[in-house]
Amino acid sequence: xxxxxxxxxxxxxxxxxxxxxxxxxxxxxxxxxxxxxxxxxxxxxxxxxxxxxxxxxxxxxxxxxxxxxxxxxxxxxxxxxxxxxxxxxxxxxxxxxxxxxxxxxxxxxxxxxxxxxxxxxxxxxxxxxxxxxxxxxxxxxxxxxxxxxxxxxxxxxxxxxxxxxxxxxxxxxxxxxxxxxxxxxxxxxxxxxxxxxxxxxxxxxxxxxxxxxxxxxxxxxxxxxxxxxxxxxxxxxxxxxxxxxxxxxxxxx
Ligand SMILES: O=C(O)[C@H](O)[C@@H](O)[C@H](O)[C@H](O)COP(=O)(O)O
Numbered sequence: 001x002x003x004x005x006x007x008x009x010x011x012x013x014x015x016x017x018x019x020x021x022x023x024x025x026x027x028x029x030x031x032x033x034x035x036x037x038x039x040x041x042x043x044x045x046x047x048x049x050x051x052x053x054x055x056x057x058x059x060x061x062x063x064x065x066x067x068x069x070x071x072x073x074x075x076x077x078x079x080x081x082x083x084x085x086x087x088x089x090x091x092x093x094x095x096x097x098x099x100x101x102x103x104x105x106x107x108x109x110x111x112x113x114x115x116x117x118x119x120x121x122x123x124x125x126x127x128x129x130x131x132x133x134x135x136x137x138x139x140x141x142x143x144x145x146x147x148x149x150x151x152x153x154x155x156x157x158x159x160x161x162x163x164x165x166x167x168x169x170x171x172x173x174x175x176x177x178x179x180x181x182x183x184x185x186x187x188x189x190x191x192x193x194x195x196x197x198x199x200x201x202x203x204x205x206x207x208x209x210x211x212x213x214x215x216x217x218x219x220x221x222x223x224x225x226x227x228x229x230x231x232x233x234x235x236x237x238x239x240x241x242x243x244x245x246x247x248x249x250x251x252x253x
Contacts, residue, residue, distance in 0.1 A: 005240040007219070009249050013050065013207040016243045020205060021053035023241065024147070025063055027201060031146045032067045038146050039134055041191070043073040043159060044086035045151040047205050048093040050243075055097050065098045069133070070105045071125075073150055074160040074190035077114045077177070080107055084185045108189060114177035118189040122175040125195075137198035139237055142174060145199045148191075148236075152206045153183060156214040156229030160190035168193065168230050193233050200238035204231070209247040216251040 010016050024040075031038040042048070053059065076084045087107040095105060109120050128134040129143050137144040150158050160178050161168040167176050170192040177189045196202070206215060216222040218231045219242075234240060 003239050005242060007242045007244070009244050009246075011246055013245050016205065016207055016245050017050050017053045020050060020203065020243050021056075021059050023203065023243075024051075024054060024149075025059050027147055028063050028068070031200075032064050035135070035146075037067045037069055037133075039069040039071065041071045041073045041145050041148040041199070042086070042090050042094075043150045044076075044089055045153075046207065047149055047151045048089050050205055050207065051094050051149075055094070060098070063098075065100045066104075068098075068100045068104060070095065070100060071145065072107065073148060073196070074188055075108045075117075076185050077108070077112075077117055077187040077189060078185060079110055114179055114187045114189060118173070118175045118177040121189060122173060125174055137237060140194055140198045142195045142198040144237070146201060148196060148199045148202045150196075150202060150204055150234070152204060152211060152214060152218070152231050154210040154214060155182070156217065156224075156231045157183070158204075158230045158234055159196065160188040161193065161230045161233075163227070163230060168233065170194070196234065197236050199236045201241065202234060202236045202238075203241050203243060204234065205243045206248045207245040209250055211248045212251040215244065215248050219252065221252055 008019050028038045072086055075086045078084045080087045108117050125143050129136045135144040152158055162182055167178050170176050173192055174195045175189055176192055179187050181188050217224045217229055
């Protein structure tokens with residue numbers, strides 16, 4: 001049974017960045033104390049910039065970065081040094097600035113087709129569950145990440161799970177691919193909902209007025225005309241926490 005979501009409505013994006021840093025630092029300490037590691041899944045988009053407060057005191061020195069494990073919620077199937085790569089975005093804006101061991105960062109494999117890249121990433125996750133690096137959900141048998149940090153598109157997409165695309169209905173695969181993403185570039189791999197929803201904690205980090213209509217639907221204040229938005233399927237085994245700014249909540253009552 002899913003818990004009620006926690007909703008932080010903050011003034012500006014800069015307040016979201018501070019609240020998010022606090023939340024992540026607390027979870028990092030909690031999970032490292034409990035299990036000796038902290039598995040974090042990053043999406044692309046504006047999220048990476050909103051993580052910037054973690055690079056400031058007191059977080060930079062108080063967080064035990066050596067225990068972090070980094071995964072990618074979705075990734076564009078391009079070389080890792082390509083301007084469209086989520087790995088490059090995360091590396092340039094965040095990962096290169098914190099002492100997370102390189103071997104704890106799990107980018108996609110290059111030079112594979114979208115299908116092969118998704119398969120390879122899924123196999124790697126399964127291997128990490130089998131060797132005890134990642135936890136396993138006792139409920140679903142999928143990997144259980146400590147924290148998934150996700151953005152949302154104005155159309156209500158999460159990861160690369162889009163409204164009119166079959167990938168959002170996937171029940172068996174952990175990671176799947178899409179070659180006609182409505183948001184460019186077209187070829188991507190993405191976590192599926194059963195993998196996403198097996199997480200302990202999911203933070204939905206959404207700022208800016210482009211998101212306001214979809215936020216109204218996501219928070220139950222407006223019908224989605226009979227067909228749920230992908231974001232409405234985010235429902236973790238653990239806790240869902242929203243980080244929103246004034247612009248993103250401007251359509252709410
Ligand atoms: O590959 C990507 O583009 C992302 O991972 C994607 O899922 C993103 O999180 C949303 O599209 C929101 O993006 P913004 O935060 O830039 O609006």
